[in-house]
Every structure is written in structure tokens, then in C-alpha cells.
Amino acid sequence: MGNTEFKSDVDFVVRIAGEGGEGIISCGELFAQAAARTEYHVFTYITYPAEVRGGFSMIQIRIRDWMIYSMGSTVDYLVVFSQQGYDRTIGSLGKGGTVIYDPDLVKIEEVPGATFHAVPFSKISGEAVGGQRGKNIVALGVLGHLFSMDRQVLEKLLQDRFGGKGGQATEINLKSLAVGYEAARQAAMGCRFHLSAPSSQKAVYMMLSGNEAIALGAIAAGCRFVAGYPITPATPIFETLTRLMPKVGGTAIQMEDEIASISACIGASFGGEKVLTPTSGPGLQLMGEQLTLAAMLELPLVIVNVQRGGPSTGLPTKTEQSDLKFAIYGTAGESPRAILAPSGVEDCFYQTLRAFTISEHFQMPVIILTDQSIGYRKATVRIPAVSNITVVDSSVPCEEIDLPSPDRIQTTNRLEPSSEELRGYKRFKDTDDGVSPIARPGTPGGQYLATGLEHTEAGRADYSPSTHVKMTRKRFRKLKALSKTLETNPPECYGPEDAQIGIIGWGSTEGAIREARYLAAEKGIPVRHLHPKVVSPLPNRQIEHFLSEMKQVLVVEENYTGQFAHFVKGLFGARPIEIHKYEGVPIAPEEILSAIEKVAGILDEEDISRV
Amino acid sequence: MKRTSAEYKSSIKPVWCAGCSEYSVLSSVQKVLAELDIPPEDIVVVSGIGCSGRFSHYLNAYSLHGTHGRALPISLGVKAARPDLTVLTVGGDGDGLGIGGGHISHAARKNVDLTYLMIDNRIYGLTKGQASPTTPLGAKTKTSPYGVYEDALAAIPIFLAYDVSFIARGNIGDVSEISELVTAAITHKGMSIVYIVSPCRTFPVEGFKETVESSEVVPADHDRTDRLKAMELAYSYSPLYTGIFYQIRKPTLGDRLRDDTDRAQAEAGGKEVTIEQILQSFA
Numbered sequence: 001m002g003n004t005e006f007k008s009d010v011d012f013v014v015r016i017a018g019e020g021g022e023g024i025i026s027c028g029e030l031f032a033q034a035a036a037r038t039e040y041h042v043f044t045y046i047t048y049p050a051e052v053r054g055g056f057s058m059i060q061i062r063i064r065d066w067m068i069y070s071m072g073s074t075v076d077y078l079v080v081f082s083q084q085g086y087d088r089t090i091g092s093l094g095k096g097g098t099v100i101y102d103p104d105l106v107k108i109e110e111v112p113g114a115t116f117h118a119v120p121f122s123k124i125s126g127e128a129v130g131g132q133r134g135k136n137i138v139a140l141g142v143l144g145h146l147f148s149m150d151r152q153v154l155e156k157l158l159q160d161r162f163g164g165k166g167g168q169a170t171e172i173n174l175k176s177l178a179v180g181y182e183a184a185r186q187a188a189m190g191c192r193f194h195l196s197a198p199s200s201q202k203a204v205y206m207m208l209s210g211n212e213a214i215a216l217g218a219i220a221a222g223c224r225f226v227a228g229y230p231i232t233p234a235t236p237i238f239e240t241l242t243r244l245m246p247k248v249g250g251t252a253i254q255m256e257d258e259i260a261s262i263s264a265c266i267g268a269s270f271g272g273e274k275v276l277t278p279t280s281g282p283g284l285q286l287m288g289e290q291l292t293l294a295a296m297l298e299l300p301l302v303i304v305n306v307q308r309g310g311p312s313t314g315l316p317t318k319t320e321q322s323d324l325k326f327a328i329y330g331t332a333g334e335s336p337r338a339i340l341a342p343s344g345v346e347d348c349f350y351q352t353l354r355a356f357t358i359s360e361h362f363q364m365p366v367i368i369l370t371d372q373s374i375g376y377r378k379a380t381v382r383i384p385a386v387s388n389i390t391v392v393d394s395s396v397p398c399e400e401i402d403l404p405s406p407d408r409i410q411t412t413n414r415l416e417p418s419s420e421e422l423r424g425y426k427r428f429k430d431t432d433d434g435v436s437p438i439a440r441p442g443t444p445g446g447q448y449l450a451t452g453l454e455h456t457e458a459g460r461a462d463y464s465p466s467t468h469v470k471m472t473r474k475r476f477r478k479l480k481a482l483s484k485t486l487e488t489n490p491p492e493c494y495g496p497e498d499a500q501i502g503i504i505g506w507g508s509t510e511g512a513i514r515e516a517r518y519l520a521a522e523k524g525i526p527v528r529h530l531h532p533k534v535v536s537p538l539p540n541r542q543i544e545h546f547l548s549e550m551k552q553v554l555v556v557e558e559n560y561t562g563q564f565a566h567f568v569k570g571l572f573g574a575r576p577i578e579i580h581k582y583e584g585v586p587i588a589p590e591e592i593l594s595a596i597e598k599v600a601g602i603l604d605e606e607d608i609s610r611v
Numbered sequence: 612m613k614r615t616s617a618e619y620k621s622s623i624k625p626v627w628c629a630g631c632s633e634y635s636v637l638s639s640v641q642k643v644l645a646e647l648d649i650p651p652e653d654i655v656v657v658s659g660i661g662c663s664g665r666f667s668h669y670l671n672a673y674s675l676h677g678t679h680g681r682a683l684p685i686s687l688g689v690k691a692a693r694p695d696l697t698v699l700t701v702g703g704d705g706d707g708l709g710i711g712g713g714h715i716s717h718a719a720r721k722n723v724d725l726t727y728l729m730i731d732n733r734i735y736g737l738t739k740g741q742a743s744p745t746t747p748l749g750a751k752t753k754t755s756p757y758g759v760y761e762d763a764l765a766a767i768p769i770f771l772a773y774d775v776s777f778i779a780r781g782n783i784g785d786v787s788e789i790s791e792l793v794t795a796a797i798t799h800k801g802m803s804i805v806y807i808v809s810p811c812r813t814f815p816v817e818g819f820k821e822t823v824e825s826s827e828v829v830p831a832d833h834d835r836t837d838r839l840k841a842m843e844l845a846y847s848y849s850p851l852y853t854g855i856f857y858q859i860r861k862p863t864l865g866d867r868l869r870d871d872t873d874r875a876q877a878e879a880g881g882k883e884v885t886i887e888q889i890l891q892s893f894a
Contacts, residue, residue: 036894037894203891203894204894205894206890206893206894207893207894208893212893216889216890216893219886219889220886225688225691225692227688243875244884244889246868246871246872246874246875246876247875247876247879247883247884247889248883248884248886248889249872249883251691251692251868253687253691253721253868255684255717256713256714256716256717257713259681259684260681260684260687260714260717261684263677263681263684263685263687263688264684264685264687264688264691265688266677266685266688267657267675267684267685267686267687267688267689267690267691267692268688268689268691268692268693269688270655270673270675270685270688270689271655271688271689271692271693271696272692272693273692273693275688275692289678290678290681293677293678293681297675383890383891383894384890386886386887386890387887389886439673441652441653441655441673441689441693441696442652442653442693442695442696443652444650444652445652446652446673447621447651447652447671447672447673447674448673448674449621449623449667449668449674449675449676450674450675450676451667451668451674451675451676452676452677452678453676460623460668461668461676
């Protein structure tokens with residue numbers, strides 16, 4: 001079976017643990033970034049303490065020579081700065097693991113088969129730079145030596161992060177790095193993994209969080225206007241865009257609340273810009289009224305909802321997939337919109353590009369539904385061929401626009417009226433696919449009224465039954481046209497076609513389901529996996545086909561009520577087994593595997609009983 | 612060729628109550644736009660909900676009739692994205708000081724280059740006579756059958772406290788004054804508010820008409836950059852002053868965004884960074 005991508009020669013986990021404020025996360029991120037400059041894939045997982053300083057903090061980095069779908073279950077290399085860091089992580093050390101610890105701060109108990117290296121990070125830092133600020137970089141140097149990393153790669157990273165040579169912070173860090181390398185050399189540390197950078201200077205991978213991938217996707221799509229309001233866990237999207245937008249000639253504005261943010265986006269979209277506003281569930285709630293205004297004015301608009309645990313303030317720093325129905329149905333009245341759910345960090349980039357294509361083409365709001373787990377997770381992402389970004393003509397049908405991929409990115413712009421169409425211009429002209437040309441302010445003769453009241457094709461307010469029926473149908477016809485487009489896309493389906501057990505998931509659970517599928521295959525249980533990226537409107541025929549092929553289907557999602565499963569039951573009459581997780585942390589492959597095994601056991605019994 | 616007010620009339624015939632002052636404000640704005648020679652296609656008018664929300668229907672421009680209270684942030688988005696356009700925001704006392712009141716301070720902080728016409732009739736007229744934030748204490752309305760028990764908001768002092776960079780009050784009884792104020796507001800660089808006192812004929816609020824009729828123009832020697840003095844004039848109810856209370860020059864949102872861009876692009880020698888460079892910076 002096509003299981004080769006799960007087997008790999010290089011696959012190990014490094015964890016750095018200690019107290020908040022010790023620079024643990026930045027040490028880990030620098031190490032991960034340096035590793036990303038080698039030819040390996042990198043995947044990080046971070047636990048922040050609730051406090052700014054103090055409290056348990058750790059970062060876990062998995063490095064592998066093939067795609068990585070989860071954070072890994074046991075630790076191979078453990079670096080601990082504090083007793084708490086040691087006590088809370090030593091249990092995760094895998095067989096034959098290595099522990100590097102500060103002997104002045106940490107008391108250890110020997111673990112059979114494990115290797116222990118004592119490196120007094122604090123003392124070394126104190127002697128080299130006269131304080132504790134260098135100790136995380138001393139640790140970085142130790143890791144650099146351990147994995148045979150080129151010191152220049154790390155030096156360059158430090159300069160990039162802390163400013164060029166000569167700056168005080170950079171000098172302290174460079175010195176700390178050097179003494180770290182030396183300490184590891186003296187302790188004769190080494191291992192079988194060599195993370196040396198390739199000779200070519202041009203990087204192949206970026207190291208991105210899902211939130212950053214969305215910000216970059218927006219820029220690549222041609223979005224040049226962002227308005228937002230900080231909200232965990234979506235804030236990094238907004239922070240990234242406030243930093244980058246002015247660099248690319250765009251605008252990013254912090255507004256007074258989410259209502260003002262979406263309002264400003266509506267204004268800018270009316271002005272002709274591609275716009276985005278990032279938020280989380282509570283922010284999306286506030287945006288509800290303006291979301292329907294955008295639908296009524298038929299303006300393109302992309303909203304990102306990085307879901308957190310709810311309801312209300314709920315679990316701001318934790319993950320959940322509980323806003324699906326709200327994203328699809330929330331708000332008064334009936335209006336079309338599309339919902340996209342990226343499956344991982346890299347997919348955040350491509351689904352954002354796709355969101356802009358759908359939004360601009362069909363002139364409707366698109367909500368990108370991610371969650372805290374992919375928003376904050378960092379992973380290596382292949383740098384796409386952006387020199388190949390082409391803007392296809394706005395008259396090209398949506399199904400003829402390629403889905404964005406690392407090799408080819410097509411974007412599109414909204415349809416504008418021709419000079420002929422401007423004569424007796426009807427902004428909301430009722431057309432075959434519901435899409436009507438939209439005049440950009442400044443265009444002579446394109447002046448029109450866009451009102452949230454029900455209106456005629458010409459834009460004039462009209463409450464008559466015939467107009468409401470006609471225009472409701474016009475708006476929803478765009479959704480039908482989008483559905484048609486989805487059916488022509490390749491199905492987002494994986495695994496052997498002869499499998500009897502099928503799993504349907506959406507959004508960030510993709511990696512865990514995929515890994516569970518590989519694990520099941522190793523145990524001789526073939527599993528097929530459907531993972532739609534557009535979750536509203538759904539690719540109906542693809543789902544129907546999938547359901548008809550499977551003997552038993554499981555629906556995996558991170559919420560209490562089974563929101564996606566509800567569609568599978570209600571729209572397709574299926575009776576899936578529902579796997580819900582709502583602990584605020586992502587579902588693990590093993591949890592899915594155990595459900596698969598149970599189902600497989602039942603199916604076997606059924607087979608026997610049939611005989 | 613000289614432009615005429617007729618060019619700024621949309622094909623939709625205005626419908627307000629007979630004798631409503633909205634008609635005068637509309638024709639005054641159309642006249643000013645013609646005099647200022649601003650092409651209709653370069654004008655965006657954004658209105659909220661209420662009697663004055665209909666303003667956008669009747670002006671030949673790129674017109675957006677949005678939701679209740681959000682005309683200001685929508686206008687901000689238009690102007691930030693398209694600094695080349697002239698942006699007019701229109702709304703009433705309920706739209707601007709009630710549901711949308713929270714947006715004024717933030718638009719003022721950014722000094723968005725737009726003109727906000729706030730037409731105050733001290734009542735929710737479109738919905739047939741409920742109390743608004745400016746309905747005076749004790750006034751009987753449909754939602755205050757025994758008299759309003761809240762204090763009325765004083766709009767001009769609020770705008771002054773927020774440091775809106777142009778603040779004027781117009782009296783609907785004097786259309787030529789309104790035209791002058793609207794002209795000054797549109798030509799002002801930065802956020803301008805023309806607050807028009809405009810008693811409702813259909814749902815009259817006790818004493819409002821008399822107050823308006825006794826208004827006086829701000830003293831000719833008033834220093835428009837003196838915020839404290841302006842505040843003193845703004846708190847006078849008898850006489851009720853009209854005219855320009857306050858006008859200062861400070862960076863507009865456009866200026867601020869340009870500076871921000873310059874700072875952001877300084878590293879790259881004042882040039883835009885390419886997408887490729889951005890992606891490489893994450894490697």
C-alpha cells in the first residue's frame with residue numbers, strides 16, 4: 001500500500017522545558033528555524049504559561065525527512081532548565097533518549113538506557129556574558145553542536161532576529177552561542193542526526209505558523225487592505241499583516257472593535273480593494289450584522305475565524321472546532337457565503353488564496369475557519385513559485401481557475417462592467433450565475449446605490465414580493481454556481497479505494513486522521529479518508545459517493561455536539577459513528593486509531609455472523 | 612463647462628415628510644458639490660439608518676446605504692483604501708450618537724479625511740417618534756410616555772473632547788449658512804463634522820424649534836483653534852451658537868498611513884518589498 005511516506009530514516013523529537021521568561025520558546029524557535037534551513041521537515045508545538053514570567057513552559061520540535069502530521073508522542077532529546085521543567089517532562093522521554101540539564105538547578109534520577117549530559121547553562125552564561133540573558137542561546141549552541149549544525153547558519157539567524165553585527169544584544173547572543181558550542185564539544189556530545197544546511201543558498205522551506213501562512217496567502221492573493229481588532233488566537237495574523245502590509249504598499253488598520261473592523265473592510269471593498277479581517281469566534285459574533293450587509297451589497301470580503309474554545313470567553317488559548325454552524329448559519333435572514341477549512345499550516349496559505357478567488361469571483365463573504373492548534377503550530381512550508389502568480393481574467397469561469405498549488409498560483413479579480421454595460425448600468429443585474437459586474441468608484445457613469453434594503457437590479461430600494469423573490473434567487477444562484485465548481489475539483493480523498501471503513505474530518509484534524517490511517521494500515525486495517533476543504537457549500541456528490549462506498553463511516557471533530565456529523569446525517573441520511581473531542585487540545589492519532597480498531601472488530605464479527 | 616446641482620441628483624425622487632429639512636440639506640449639498648466641481652464618480656456617500664439614511668439614495672454618487680450606526684467606520688474604510696475619493700458620511704442623532712456613538716472618537720483619533728453631516732432632529736423619526744440620545748429631559752415621546760428620564764447628550768462638546776479637527780453647527784433655518792459650512796468642511800483636510808439642528812415637523816420635540824429660532828452666529832472674533840473657548844460657546848444654549856467652533860490642522864489618516872509606509876519601507880530603501888522577498892524572510 002502507499003504507505004512509504006509514513007516510514008522515514010530521520011524522525012526525532014527535541015523538547016526544551018523550563019520556566020516562562022527563560023527564553024525557552026525563542027531558543028526552540030531559533031533551533032527549529034535553523035533546522036528548516038536544512039532539507040528536513042520541522043513541526044513545533046508550544047505550551048505557554050498563562051503568566052508572562054514564571055510557570056511551566058516548553059517547546060517541542062519534531063524533525064523528519066518526510067511530511068509531518070503530528071507533534072510526535074515521545075521525546076528523544078530533552079533539554080531542561082529547571083526542576084519543574086525536568087519533573088514535568090522526564091516521563092515523556094523515549095527509549096534510549098538523551099537529557100541535557102543544568103546540574104546547578106536540576107536534580108536528576110538516572111533512567112535506564114538514557115544518556116545524561118550535565119551542562120551548567122546558567123554558570124556558563126554568567127561567565128561569558130555576565131548574566132542569565134545568554135543561557136537560552138548557550139543551550140542553542142549545545143544543540144547546534146549536538147546535531148552538527150553549521151554555526152554560521154545560527155549566527156546569521158541571530159543577526160536576523162536581533163539586528164546586525166555590533167549591536168549589544170547580537171554580540172551577547174553570538175558569544176553565548178560560541179560558548180554553547182564549546183561546552184558541547186568538551187562534553188564530547190554527538191548523535192547520529194546531522195542537520196547540515198544544503199550547499200545551495202536559496203531556501204526551499206519557510207518556517208510558518210498557520211496564522212502567518214494565512215497572512216502570507218492574503219498578500220499573495222493581492223489583498224492590500226486589512227482592518228482588525230486583537231483577539232486570541234487570531235492576533236498573530238493581524239500582527240503579521242500590520243508589519244507586512246505597508247511593506248507591500250497595502251494598508252492595515254487597527255479599529256476600535258470587530259464591528260468597526262468589518263465595516264472598514266466593507267468600505268474598502270466598496271472602494272475596489274481585496275480585503276481581509278482576522279478574528280476568533282467572539283469577534284465573528286460581533287461581525288454578524290455587517291456580514292449580511294456584505295452579502296446584500298454583494299461585496300467580496302474574507303474573514304478568518306481562528307476558532308478557540310467557547311462559548312463566551314471560553315478557552316481563549318485552546319483549540320476547538322465549535323463555530324462551524326455559526327459560521328454557516330449565524331446572522332439574521334438568509335444570505336450566501338462560503339466557508340473554507342484549511343487542514344494544516346501549509347494549507348492555510350493555499351486555502352486563503354482560494355478564499356480570495358471565491359470571494360472576488362462570486363462577490364460574497366468567505367469565512368476561513370481555522371483553529372488555535374494550526375494557528376499557533378509552526379511547520380515547514382515549501383516556498384511556492386510566486387514568480388508564477390498569474391492573475392486570470394475576471395471573465396474566466398471559476399471552475400477554470402486552477403486550485404492554488406506550490407507550482408502554480410492563479411488569482412482573480414472581481415468582474416467590472418464594460419463601457420457598454422455602463423450604459424443604463426444595473427449593478428445587481430440578474431444573470432445566469434448570479435454574478436453581475438461591479439463598478440469601481442472613480443469610474444464615470446458607474447455611480448450606483450448599494451443599499452442593505454432589498455433592491456432592484458438597478459439598486460433601487462424595493463420591498464415588492466417579486467423583487468425579493470428574484471433577488472434572493474439571484475444571490476443564492478452564486479452559491480449554486482460555486483457548488484458546481486466544487487464538483488469539478490478533484491475529491492479531497494485519501495487511502496485505498498477498497499477500504500470498508502471511512503473517516504470524514506474537516507479542518508485541523510487532517511494530520512491526526514492521516515496518521516491514524518497509516519497506523520491502522522500497519523495493523524492491516526485499510527481506511528479511506530475524506531477531508532473537504534470547502535465545508536459550505538459541501539461537495540455533495542463527492543460525499544454521497546464516499547458514503548455509498550463505505551460500510552461504516554466515522555466523523556471526527558473537536559466539538560461536543562457533532563456539528564459536521566449533523567450534516568452527514570441530515571443532508572445525506574447516513575448514520576456515522578461520531579468521535580468528539582472537546583478538551584481544548586487537538587485529537588491524537590492514537591485516539592482515532594482506537595476507534596478504527598473497535599469498528600474493524602465489529603465489522604469482522606458481522607462478517608462472521610453473515611457466514 | 613460649469614457643473615450644476617442637477618448632475619448630483621439621482622434618478623430616485625426624494626421622499627421625506629412634507630416640509631422636512633432633509634430636502635434643504637440635500638439641495639444644499641448638491642449645490643456645494645457642483646460649486647466645488649467634484650465629479651460625481653469621485654464621490655462616495657455613506658449613510659446609516661434613519662430619515663437621513665435615505666440621503667445616499669438621492670445623491671448621484673457611489674452611494675452606500677449601510678446598517679444602523681456604522682456609516683463612520685465604513686466611510687473610514689473607503690477613504691483609507693481610496694484617498695483619491697471625496698467621502699461624505701450622513702446620519703442622524705440616533706445613528707451617530709446612539710448606536711454608532713462609539714465610532715466618533717476613533718475616527719477623530721485617526722483624523723479621517725471625510726465630512727460627516729450629522730442631522731439632529733432629537734427624535735427617532737423614521738420609526739415614528741421614539742426618544743433619541745438628544746431628546747431633552749422630560750420630553751414625552753412614544754418610548755418615554757411619562758417624560759424622558761435621561762439627560763440629553765450635548766454633541767458639540769463631545770466632538771471637541773474627541774478633538775475632531777473641524778466642528779461646525781448649522782441651523783436648518785439658514786440654508787446659505789449650511790452651504791458655507793459644508794463647503795468649508797469638504798475643503799478641510801481631516802475629519803470634519805457639520806452638525807445640523809433640524810427640528811422634526813412630524814414628531815416635534817418641545818422647545819426645539821424655539822431654541823433653533825433664537826440661534827446666533829459664533830462671535831466674529833472667535834479663535835477657531837482655541838478649544839477651551841469653543842467648549843464655552845458649545846455649552847451655551849441661549850443663544851445657541853452656529854458656525855465654525857473649531858478648526859485645526861493635524862495629520863490626516865492618509866498622512867499617517869503614508870508615514871507608516873515610509874517607515875516600513877525604509878529598510879528596503881523606500882521601495883515596495885516583493886512577495887518573493889517576504890517569503891524568503893520566513894525561511
